[in-house]
Amino acid sequence: MKSYWINGVLLGSSALAMTVYEATNGGKGIGTFFHIEGLILVFGGTLTTVFTVYPLKLAIATFKNAMTVIGKQSPTAQETAGEIINFAMETDGDLRVMEASIGNINNVFFREGIQMIIDRLDSEHLEFILKERVKQNKKDYDQVLLAIKGLAKYPPAFGMVGTLAGLVAMMKGLGSSVGAGSLGSAMAIGLTATFYGVAFANLLILPLADNIQYKNDIDMLNFKIVLKGVTLLKEKTSPLLIQECLNSMLNASQRVDLLGVGNMTQQQNQKAA
Numbered sequence: 001m002k003s004y005w006i007n008g009v010l011l012g013s014s015a016l017a018m019t020v021y022e023a024t025n026g027g028k029g030i031g032t033f034f035h036i037e038g039l040i041l042v043f044g045g046t047l048t049t050v051f052t053v054y055p056l057k058l059a060i061a062t063f064k065n066a067m068t069v070i071g072k073q074s075p076t077a078q079e080t081a082g083e084i085i086n087f088a089m090e091t092d093g094d095l096r097v098m099e100a101s102i103g104n105i106n107n108v109f110f111r112e113g114i115q116m117i118i119d120r121l122d123s124e125h126l127e128f129i130l131k132e133r134v135k136q137n138k139k140d141y142d143q144v145l146l147a148i149k150g151l152a153k154y155p156p157a158f159g160m161v162g163t164l165a166g167l168v169a170m171m172k173g174l175g176s177s178v179g180a181g182s183l184g185s186a187m188a189i190g191l192t193a194t195f196y197g198v199a200f201a202n203l204l205i206l207p208l209a210d211n212i213q214y215k216n217d218i219d220m221l222n223f224k225i226v227l228k229g230v231t232l233l234k235e236k237t238s239p240l241l242i243q244e245c246l247n248s249m250l251n252a253s254q255r256v257d258l259l260g261v262g263n264m265t266q267q268q269n270q271k272a273a
Contacts, residue, residue: 038162038193042200045158050151062147069144069212075107078254080222081246083107084229085239085258087114093236095120109133109223113230123234130230134223141216145209152205159197166190225249
């Protein structure tokens, strides 16, 4: 789970490399796809634009946050619900047992919520604090996501600039004594710039943005499950009701049955049908 995004990029890069290899007659003309001018234009231009749009510290911080998200391994919604239900079964609403068991909680957000219960915060303030933390976390995700998606539009644009520059050079050469080989070379440099820009945006930047969005969706569901679970634990709700409430937030295939009531419920539903 942790490295699937990197594996996907490597797989896509391999497919691209194979395509280039075949397109250049078994690699014999592979130099056609490598022009230092196009690389400088696309990557240098993109980097310059980033530091023009964002302050240096913010750009670096956003990059670090993006790398953190890539390496982040969030629990599934099913794992989160299971941990809450297990905790409810073990503690049964006893604050002393909660305090003794809080160190066994893996989910940081859930641990923070239980600590607030132990500290005897009232339900209103407890819910307010947790909701605000969820909002702040989403805001952090959105900031990184907005920056990455904004970055994706620059490489293809600079690639098009390279193509236009090559086209201008080619047209100018048509009116002079420059050979056909030089005209083709000028246009090739311009087209490779577009190739670099489109490949960079669609193979690296946009998949990164989609990966961040995917992990954001996972975290938001986990936060909602924890928020509901902590609220029910604060109200000293029975583990059975906690399990049913949390299961209502999951897909049918993900539902947790740690209390062993699933088969009975399913049989009752079948009889009623």
